[in-house]
Amino acid sequence: FDAAAADAARARNAQLTKPPGALGRLEDLAIWYAGWRGDPRPRINRPQVLVFAGNHGVTAQGVSAFPAEVTAQMVANFKAGGAAINQLAQAFGATMAVVALDLDTPTRDFTAGAAMTEDDLVAALAAGWEAVDPQADLLVTGEMGIGNTTVAAALACALFGGGAGDWTGRGTGVSDEGLALKTRVVAAGLALHGDLTGDPLEALRCLGGRELAAMAGAIARARVLRVPVILDGFICTAAAAVLECAEEGALGHCVAGHVSAEGAHGALLARLGKKPLLDLGLRLGEGSGAALAIAVMQGAVACHSGMVTFEEAGVSGG
Template sequence: MPAPFTTLSDFRNMLVQMPGSEAVAIAQATTRNGQLTKPPGALGRLEDLAIWYAGWRGDPRPVIAAPQVIIFAGNHGVCAQGVSAFPAEVTAQMVANFEHGGAAINQLAKAMGARMDVHALSLDRPTQDFTQGPAMTEAELLSALNIGWNAVDPQADLLVTGEMGIGNTTSAAALAAALFGGTGADWAGRGTGVDDAGLARKVAAVDAGLALHAPADPLAALRCLGGRELAAMAGAMAAARYHRIPVILDGFICTAAAAVLDRLQPGALDHAVAGHLSVEGAHQRLLDALGKVPLLSLGLRLGEGSGAALAIGVLQSAVACHSGMASFAEAGVSDA
């Protein structure tokens, strides 16, 4: 179905009217959790995850049967500042790898039983170098938000968004700094593995972008400093909220895109959990700003939605235990 917004103002207003979690399902899931054949709280955070998931799906005994992984790819003009260890051509090469099933995310999505889709956004037309001008026009930002929105299958019951885009850790660092304050040194990390000189160029690029634009609101920050794939991820996560599909956030870049929604409307990410803690730069700081505690910490820094895809298994396990376990009465086990 077409996205229910045609302007950036529409997008802002839509976030205010998004559905919330269903209180009745939460209450019923909580009651069920207290009747399962285990000591209270014995499954720790898995119990909270299952109840959270039940609330968003409106089902006190849910199942996860149709997870979706979507990878968005975009190219960045800021690469002209020497901020990446790899050339921009790698973006298109990796998209081809995704499409042929050869990347890590392909294997992880398959292992988790997830549908995987790939959307390349104008790879032959990088965003403008944000140290020289706004990364995107309003029309380009709206197009990317729409692509993200329309990429979500309304029948999915869990969403992971991933990205590919040489230079996008620089864009994400600039976006995080615009949203939460600080300088390039606070937010820029080594990304694809840049050396000290490369990191210094990233820091300088972020600071130059912040000085040039001083964006007044989160969507302006996304337009001026972000990228098409970041905007598409934000659009997809907004669509997931609209369809009451829970979201697992990936690493630093995905979380920076998600933060735009949070800054636009408090609570806009209540339908999302953090899949993992990346070793990229300031991911922990970004998660702290959003109040998200990661499910996994495995030293990952690949992107592609890989850490979030791994976390699908954690959420599947939580829901399987909650919905599949017997109650004390069903099992004939004393709960005294």
């Protein structure tokens, strides 16, 4: 983070042709973005959307409203351009890449053992790390993986404590009965693996999944590249939380794109101190809520860098 660039952006913001503070959060976003980019008058030219896909052994427990083969079918849909995230990426001028992670080899059912080996975890983190375009100037990480709200609930519970019921939600739309089953499955996973609160990467290995690890790897890489990140929904945020739990402040380059309708997302964002930009009832994943928030970032940065000052415009100050 370049504090001098942020200070210069703050000074510029104070001179723009608007009453002080009248653009609300857009002003804070533009200054934050300027600081991470090291440029007091930045532009967003190359947003990138990354969608990671993985399969989960825990689907054998019947935790999802959709069958596991939908993960691969949706990857084909992403590649063909037919999904929601394709439309949103295109609407806001983002490049999009889809990374399918060993779909034919689901992770192990976390109620029977660790979801991933250490090699699996490292490979997935590396896949995320490598997928980030070094030329990107804004990153959205999204995911697809039947069963992964169950996985994210278990991971969030391992990281932050509380009961399984506090973190488990309806995902793609399970019934009351399905929700009760999911909660029992999450509780069983937590019981098997014991207390992991002090070891977030081990929690990710035992309870997470490849697409979650890949998102964490991509978000970490973006930090190194000083690429601001827009977090998506519950699963993306749970993956990001691993980094924050491992090192406080690790998500300083991230903004919460939206709060999803998935039950515990708001609570998870609150734990991370992130106030969402949008609240439109989305619960799709794929990066969709964050992709919509690309437009908010574009608006913020366009105003900041494109507006003229009171002096340039010959407008009388207040």
